[in-house]
Amino acid sequence: MAHDVIVVGLGGMGSAACWQLARRDVRVLGIERFDIGHQMGSSHGLNRIIRLAYFEHPAYVPLLRRAYSLWREAEQLSGEQLLFVTGSLDIGPEGSRVVEGSLASCAEHGLEHALLDAGTVHTRFPGYRLPPGFSAVYQGDGGFVASERAILAHLQMASAAGAELHARERVIAIEPRAGGVAVVTDQARYEAGRVIVSAGAWIADLVPALAGKAVPERQVLGWFQPKRPELFMPDRFPVSNLLAEEGHLYQFPIWGIPGFKIGVYHHLHESGHADALSREPTARDEALLRSVVGRYFPEADGPLLRLGVCLFTNVEDEHFVIDTAPGAEEVIVASPCSGHGFKFASVVGEILADIATGKTPPFDLSLFSLDRL
Known part of the structure; x- marks a missing residue:
């Protein structure tokens, strides 16, 4: 052969x-x-979030520890930075699955972390504006990979x-x-x-x-020019997952493009064969993303800089x-x-x-x- x-x-x-x-x-x-x-x-x-406090299941944490090691090795061998550490926030209403799952992973694997209320998040990271009754798990190893x-x-x-x-x-x-x-x-x-x-x-x-079990889904990411860009730089804005009434949001600091990056899991719930899903962003895509930017990240609610379509492939669990x-x-x-x-x-x-x-x-x-x- x-x-x-x-x-x-x-x-x-x-x-x-x-x-x-x-x-x-x-x-x-x-x-x-x-x-x-x-x-x-x-x-x-451009990039994808990496986080060690994994709310989805504690079984992912050993894989993540090895992933971090291998990303660093790839950096050394390629001569290019691939992993950027900003810290991470897992945010949701107190007692929500994102917050409790993140805490469970931290407890099981001995991860250094802090549980913050909404006011403390805003004080430490002013780009965030969370409703009362929300809390966040901060873990310092989170960041993003230049995908x-x-x-x-x-x-x-x-x-x-x-x-x-x-x-x-x-x-x-x-x-x-x-x-x-x-x-x-x-x-x-x-x-x-x-x-x-x-x-x-x-x-x-x-x-x-x-x-019939691995189902492609259309996903849209948006980059918005902040009114106060200094609040959304990597040293002041941790990557995050935010469970809100509008859905599960995920956010990045400014990097590569002069804009704050955001997505909503399951976006407009458009599924189908990969060849049939549109790669062209629409005004409806922008409207969904802008609605959550305005509510939770008001200082980032400036002009649209970019929309991008990618595909998720989901199984039931x-x-x-x-x-x-x-x-x-x-x-x-x-x-x-x-x-x-x-x-x-x-x-x-x-x-x-x-x-x-x-x-x-x-x-x-x-x-x-x-x-x-």
Whole structure:
């Protein structure tokens, strides 16, 4: 066989897997449907939040600790800063799942943190304006990963280590068979010992077990020019998750674009096949984002600078899928991430390389099993 492992999809998870495999001298082929560094998937828009106090489930924290380590290693080897620490806030009404979940992760894993009321948040971080009765868990290790840079850094290091990378080549079928797998594209047929499918919003097209269960969703991010930019700089504005009556909001300081960045999970609840979801932002998208900026971040409620569309790929419980396909150990599945996966890309890449080379990952992955769906 020309290749030991084929990686289908070279976004966050796939790019990291290519690097981890190539650095182990594994013969790896990475195949991307679009351009390298494209804007059609889930990882563009400059950056993604990383946070150690993980309200979704305490089982994520050991993965995060390793992810931080690997992001720092990637920085050193690539010579480019990828991880930016601002601190993080998990915000919601007192007793809400975001606040209580964050506290539970901090308690279980001994994370340094502080529980702040709404007034204290405003005093310490004046860009925030929270309603009475809201509280926030502050954890100093949170921040963001430069997601677009990180993908390119992983692929550059993978290429330097011997990985073969193909762009603008669409995978049509994956055919497992005893002792190996064939990957059929619109240009060729390849054979390998194993395949990693990290195709994001297109994964259900290639993994029958995810059909109807991995559902792409249109997501829109907005950047607004603050009236007082100094309040939204990385040294004064922690990244955050905010559970509000309008939905679950997430925020970034000014970086890369001179604007405050915000999104709302599940945005306008537009789901469908990845090829059918519009990538063009609309006035309705802006109106939703501006309504929450005006209420919770009034000093950021200035002119619109940018709108960007990306795709989430959700499963019902909103946890990840990291597993092998039913009845096909040669097919390793890595997705979806339900809108909160990029921060884990560095460690998931390592986990996928472990599985693909017959090594048992040093983490409990039962939360991410395919059969739970």
